[in-house]
Amino acid sequence: MPDIFDAYFAQQVINGISLGLVYALVAIGFTLIFGILNVVNFAHGEIYTVGAFAGLLLIVGAAPPLLAVVLLVMAVGAAAGVGLERLAFRPIRRFSDEASLKSRAMREATLLSSLAVSIVAREVMAHVFGGEMRIIPQAALLQDVITLGPLTLTNGNLIIFGASVVMLGGLQFMLYRTRVGLSIRAVSNNVLGARHVGIDTNRTIVATFAIGSSLGAAAGILVGLYDGNIYPYMGFAPGIKAFVAMVMGGLSSIPGAVICALLLGVSESVATDFLSSGWKDLIAYGLLVVTLIFFPQGLFGHGRERV
Template structure:
């Protein structure tokens, strides 16, 4: 029972990690929070759902298309919401993406209705029994896909020219620009990568719970953000670790205390971390320049 909760927590945590990586990458290059990132994840989920139900595509193809679709959405968000506000005060892009998040959520609701959609799948397909704990096919899918994506991301970040540019901008944008890095291009690419991961998370979660609904991005986005804060806001491994911790803690709370507290836990963690150690586990400290 306990082990099963841990496994459930790990699966949920991997999802938070995938979304959280997007927050961390974007915060890394821009120092800003992308409030509509949860909606990008929701859009990914819907793309996956439509591909599977309307076009009868296999899961892997739907997943790839969702990643691509979410990446495009992320790119557009950067182009239309962040780029025009590069020199505006910090709150401008925050409020702007907050508005975008509300618009996307409600537009989706208008188009597809607010009810939860599910795939015509047989439920309860237990794949393995693992010391008495059930491990479902969907969980295996989550673990393998997220692990694959994270390894792929590490490859991009540390082995490619683009990754080098992303890390350079995160260190010092002006210096990177002076060294000939095309800032706008790299930021757009960062959005695309982060959003693609979010889109993948959307499809995976939709399959896991077999539930797709327009408001699914709100909570997931907030929780993934909590995970990212826990990990230090700009750190990719931090976001992963934060996601896993949050997923596990949440499931244990729901199982052993009350399911009503499942969502509460995340926000309490969020406020505690911000209060006690705003720089998170791996984060750099914040210091004001005079």
């Protein structure tokens, strides 16, 4: 029955695009922060969880319309990102000269301090909210079925699609059409150069964290409402997948990260056609290792200076 198979296949592609867009939103935060600081922010997955829980509390407490929830969650995410930067990144950062910028010890210390903060954040959330999944009010779920010929969508698919496109477009506008975006691009290009022309690097880094984290937090609440469960450890898997997408995309290329995130999402969900669902995680890691071996700079990356 090729007919049904095709419909099923199209269905999987659509689910994959939703999944991929979520990975993309998380990956952008990773990529922005990596681009500007050259370190991996391990606490990014926890920002996603913070977003989901903030949204849940809002919905349970006040039940505002979805748009308000997403905007408020983005604000919470931005605040969490700024706090994270203050706590885990700034005390260790030394942007004074060439040597400290390239210091491996400094980079590893930053990586591990973000990791330590992420452990603390996750355990605090597990303690406050309990380790098990939380029930979300039925009305807030994004699981209304929309039938489109042979395809069954939920409004969650459409909302994730719309919201992601708007946020990605907004990000591109901000990076290329505003002064903040210009300073972010300047700092990620060359920190010392940016300082010489009078850019406040600390403020720019804080802005980067705020933007990246607000996107991650928005992804958290959208996925929470779409999947129907929110729990303290939910940030781990999307965090890893987004990390994979960032590396495949070439570490500091935002379009590259988005394309690779979509690729990952679609291939994972199409793979369930011919693999049992447990093996689908292997796809992401397999793609990662293959990309690294054959395209060591990522699919869309430029050659990087060896340090």
